[in-house]
Amino acid sequence: MAGKQMPHTMMSNHESETMLGIGNIARKVFGTPNDRKVKATRPLVEKINVLEPEFQALDDAGLKAKTDEFRKRIAGGESLDQILPEAFANCREGARRALGLRAFDVQLMGGIFLHQGNISEMKTGEGKTLVATFPAYLNALTGKGVHVVTVNDYLARRDAEWMSNVFGMLGMTTGVVYPRQPEEEKKQAYACDITYATNNELGFDYLRDNMKSELNQMYQRDHNYAIVDEVDSILIDEARTPLIISGPSQDRSELYVSIDALIPELTEAHFTLDEKTRNVTYTDDGNEFLEEQLHARGLLAEGQTLYDPESTTVVHHVNQGLRAHKLFQKDKDYIVRDDEVVLIDEFTGRMMSGRRLSDGLHQAIEAKEGAKIQPENVTLASVTFQNYFRLYNKLSGMTGTATTEADEFAEIYSLGVVEVPTNRPIARIDEDDKVYRTAREKYEAIVEEIKEAHAKGTPALVGTTSIEKSEMLSALLTKAGLKHNVLNARQHEQEAQIVGDAGKLGAITIATNMAGRGTDIKLGGNVELKVLDAIAANPDTHPDEIRKQIEDGHAAEEQAVKDAGGLFVLATERHESRRIDNQLRGRSGRQGDPGKSSFFLSLEDDLMRIFGSERLDKVLSSLGMKEGEAIVHPWVNKSLERAQAKVEGRNFDIRKQLLKFDDVMNDQRKVVFSQRREIMEAEDLGEIAQDMRHQVIDDLVTQFVPPKTYADQWDMQGLYAAALEQLGIDLPLIGWAEEEGVDAEVIAERLEEATDKQMAEKAEAFGPDTMRQIEKQVLLQAIDGKWREHLLTLEHLRSVVGFRGYAQRDPLNEYKTESFQLFESMLESLRTDVTQKLGQIRPMTHEEQTALVEQMRAQQAEARRVAEAATAAPAGAAVAGAEAAGPAVAATEPLLAGFDETKPETWGNPGRNDPCPCGSGNKFKHCHGRLF
Template identity: 80%
Template sequence: MLGIGTVAKKIFGTPNDRKIKATRPLIAKINALESEYQGLSDQALIDKTNEFRARIAGGESLEALLPEAFANCREGARRALGLRAFDVQLMGGIFLHQGNIAEMKTGEGKTLVATFPAYLNALSGKGVHIVTVNDYLAKRDAEWMGKVFGALGMTTGVVYPQQPESEKKTAYAADVTYATNNELGFDYLRDNMKSSLEDMNQRGHNFAVVDEVDSILIDEARTPLIISGPSQDRSSLYQSIDTLIPELQDEHYKLDEKTRNVTFTEEGNEFLENLLVTRGVLPEGQSLYDPESTTIVHHVNQGLRAHKLFTKDKDYIVRGGDVVLIDEFTGRMMAGRRLSDGLHQAIEAKEGCTIQPENVTLASVTFQNYFRLYDRLSGMTGTALTEAEEFGEIYGLGVVEVPTNRPIARIDKDDAVYRTAREKYEAIASAIRTASEKGQPTLVGTTSIEKSEMLSKLLTEAGIAHNVLNARQHEKEAQIVADAGRLGAVTIATNMAGRGTDIKLGGNVDFKVMEAIAADPEADPEEIRKRIEAEHAADEEAVKAAGGLFVLATERHESRRIDNQLRGRSGRQGDPGKSAFFLSLEDDLMRIFGSERLEKVLATLGMKEGEAIIHPWVNKSLERAQAKVEGRNFDIRKQLLKFDDVMNEQRKVIFKQRLDIMRAEDLSEIIKDMRGEVIDDLVDQYMPPKTYADQWDTQGLYAAVIEKLNMDLPVIDWAAEDGVDDEDIVARLDKAADEMMAAKAAQFGPDTMRMIEKQILLQTIDGKWREHLLTLEHLRSVVGFRGYAQRDPLNEYKNEAFQLFENMLDSLRMDVTQKLAQIRPMNEAEQQQLMQEMAAQRAAMMAAADTSEPAEVNENAAPGFDENDPATWGNPGRNDPCPCGSGKKFKHCHGRLA
């Protein structure tokens, strides 16, 4: 008997079916326009773009323009690339424009799909960002799809690391900008460290299409982007502590693999304390529980985590003497990424590498909060439905499963579970040999570099030729993936998430052509392509006859999505294929999440050596375990986001204030208000309201006025006059301060004074914000202990963070007022010294923020000119390029005032 839900679905369709159905009329309109747009000249397609822009400027909505814009874009792609978008690709584009995640299987042409909503949204002139997971894909897609946008009269830019500033500015000014999530986030932070609007690169957050959206918004959501500067060197302490950890016994610590957490037991603390005292790390008579021991306890905990939670060749590799992290989801090296809070240094000590100094955070943001800045966000991936709840709750994104252009012909086998890892690997080697002998290409998925290399050794011993793709071979990634579909090919890959290169049956024609041309540069490229295409057609048919690509997974991942991504590599565009998972009770997921019951079942069945249990119930049981892990990870990310939201609200306030300051021509009123509040606070402090004159601390007020306002005034005499109250004192101090600042403005000149006010305000905000970030980090690390006192750590964090923010704003007003009160015109020698100090300070900050700029040759230099000697520069205009060749305006470089 069918359930009510099943009957309802049969009659009304699923919610997904209804969304698909709602796009059909729009697709019919686009298709109806196709012949009209095919009849247009190349110039007429560009004219259409200009017409659409004018209509949007006139108030027409993007939704009203969608059918015509999509029809124009389809024709542009057909002419530029020879690709005519399928109806399902148009459907994906519609869902993206609506602010959804389009789940589209591998090989369905997501790269082309992104051009449709990007083109439509770029018509508003506010820019569109297309986000990819690595620099190779950003550059490849920008070059490839840039031809489509070019045919439609639009500009395309690409952003990449270490890019010259002028080039980066041009890339962000383009109609459509391709970039990685990392670069976008870092550029947002860098922009909010700049001191003038002209230096900023990003021009707002209008619309973004995120490719491999699950990888970026889910897998990397917990990783904050941090721009940091070096702090004090503690390498000897890390090395001292590292020598202690191997002496710990099992009873000294408690390891929880489910939550990836490790803590010392009471016995462990006692053992460690004695050991630290013996080795001279902890002073005699000082306990680990003393406040003075906080730093040592922190370092010891990080040392324990480095040894027990982080495994070489799984979580990181050592390359050229550096510890390089590996992305657990994609298997790629994350060069330049470092673990925070001293954990990376602890791993460096463990591996005997040079210990880099810890860093102080200058600016930070999480991907969760960065991508929520966009007015409209959308994404594409092959696997998102399992995380639909998280996408909806955190980002407000719906997930729509877009049907494939052709039905999926892949056969997905039930999981095979073996008792031991040895039996499993023997079965894997046998299955690979069988597939290889009949010419079926095999893609073997592993979860770590260590396991991929162990399996590689096993296959080598068995005489099976193969390729290995992991973080060690990442430079050859595209080539190895392109070859994975060749007849009889065997490829071992670590975490095949979001590789961006299709595995085509028979191999990749373009790569074969490039190889052939490189081998014989004299030959005619056209002839080579024709010959290879003919050979490829035969190879493709042979691979199809052998059963298509065989995806063999050696383990289940914690996340069903990663398994689905691997499985989705086979069966693209209706191709035949097969997928199978080979598991053992010794696998991490099986071992940690309840393999005891399964082991009892296997023992009851009396399984023989080398036999496997294969049943749909086993699949369901494993998926339930995975769903549990996913749910726990979601809860962790949700809780982290709640904490980060507190900082994010404050970040937005500070960044908005900086923008307002940079946009303002005249800040004198804001400065005056700040000064007024400082004077109010000083008078309140030393002459509290509703108190008698004999209770006033006029001596203290007199000293404070000299220190904070740089004015020697007869405050004590004023207070002694009859009938004078606190309001009179405030009024006199306000008047005296205004007169003093007016005199300074006259000395410097109004324009210079306005610039000085702006620079002091920005520099003080930046300094205070850096200190505040550090304070919040410390607060975050200790607030969890409040739970033992039955107080909610999140509420405690919110309340204290708010109070700290208020205190920061108070001290900001005080510091700005004090600095402005103490400035005076400098003589030439002082100016020269200050310029040099500021240039060095700015260079250090920009080096930390990775915004190096190319030097430009000054072609208009006068005779005797030396760009390194300011004395030979004459009198450059404030808006002229700086003679030093930095590429900046003089006023933003050597002409900058303190």
């Protein structure tokens, strides 16, 4: 309306303060949402506490009997929530007897939140490992199994060994899954009530299971309930890269080496580097320079440009070469050990042996470092952690730091985050950040601060962000005459010992990221490690006597460290993620211990340099700060946290976008994997094979005998050739066209009758059971082959679909549409493939069987000869002989007892991909299981 001013939408400072004041009053009256959740568990905790005397009165057999009683009640219809107080009380008593640990009320709370499908945020040292036993025990009562997920194999084994005492006391079985585990042992581990495993091994076993050809070869059963330890590390940090099972492709070592020699000749004018997005691209000048150099080195054909379709492979490799040189740093992103490039986990500082970068990037780094170049791989199966863990009917997790990522947990996994109160109030002092102008000033101040702490006897844990910086700081401390330990990927094997000593009086420990290490730093040192060391040094003294001496002395040492101020955590940089900073800070002040944390920063740090240090630099300059002075103010902390929150938000958006693309593939993956399982479970696949065959016939008739056409327009010659090739049947099709009353429908019916009769004759020749097995294996092999090809096609589609955005088309929608079309095409070609293979299959003739038997005998004789030669050689030569013999030595597995190659009933029941029981070393399907 004219003359009437519209209301202003921006709040004034006064209004904003009023709103904040109202919010604070409301929180005081009603409590925060987190407070209300914690309060809601108190009645349950009280019930558990009231039941405690009743369960203490039971003998050991009584605790196990309670487990049987709970199982029967659940089978009778009672819910887990109804049984929770009694089950938790039983588990608490079992833990008290097995470990000497009585769970605190806050630990019971943490267990309740886990059972409800939440993330329990519990500070370091609050006993998360014990907390997990309560919901694990309760949910395992259903008989469907529980998976407890850890970040590394050491923790999986340690926690399984430790907590199996509790579960054993309650009459439950515990298993642990680890890499390269014997097959039977792994099957037994998954069949246990509670199974401990790493996220990687669970994901890989899921993929392996869906590549198996028989149900009895599969490891995992129901995805019932998972408890994820260090849940932020697993479901967020590691979720950026998918798990991939791959096989080798062609060797391109020479191409990598040739391109690597070219990259150092580039100047800064030839590329642009964006450290915020970790992206590097060639400029126009760079492209021109590349073309000249590639032509000169014979890597690009004369007259061919980088923009030609034929140049795709070369362009891909020069891009990866540039990324290897400019984005990946030795001793930060990877190390070179034993002529192998080993990646380093940026969040834990650990080596990730066996993990490789995809798309030829790992090979480009190997060429850069002069290491042996491993062949590129092709994807056989893949899954993201997001989509793997969303398979579980119920998911929960534990960590010390999840609140900063609560939105992502809620949106991606539908997980709520609940802060569980600490058992004792936190006494740690968190100082404001100290910001210096230069890295040199910062490190000088750090050394002085460590000196002061050491003089008081205060143990110091110094956090760094890379191996290179940890070793540089180590050199400075050595120069200053300060004795210290360094924990990074190079000292991975000594981790337990270094962490065990980090809380001793006056100890100095430099460590790369402490996130997800799963090991507490105890003031005065780790008692158990001290006892083990003392027993090893004094074998003649009784272990109980040694333990008493150590425990008596430890109490005095612990008190001396507390008097010195507890553990001092000194961080040398801020990480991109606030969680990682909080995890480092949380190493101090466990269980109410005293402690202190402080962050030392400089304007030359990566985070400060990349995310807007210019403004801060001007402020510091205007303050006229002297050499070695630092700015310390809460505003600086807030400013840095805002910068970190922006980075976290950007990383979340990247992960969310990647997940949207993977969800498209995941829908297809579920269809393929469920179809595979149905095929493996089916007793008779004859009807499925027949439906496929009839559909192929309909398609062929439609193609060569088009609807509403005359006989002289039919391509009967083409139909004859196609029927011979795809159906394996020879019929006088050309003459049919001349018969009166014959149309497309009649032709299709005759072809169906002829192929059905042909397959019935084959079933009689093979025997019904063998024919069913043949159909099953042909179907599974065809599905696997087509799925692998489809994955490769989707990878290529994913790499080019991003360019559709330039044409104002949504890349995600384009990907969905085209991937669906490709999936339909894959299913059509699958029908043709299966029909063709079944049409061509035939029993072996007597002559072929005789020739195969002779071939097997010759292979067995050669295998025995090699084995005997290796056994007879001197000890030093046996290894060399075994290496030289290669697969031949591996082929000396003993023959199945009673094996007779002329009687299949003596062969046992090997899987198609299992070693042949004749001992040849070949797979069964390539040996005595050969069908044609």
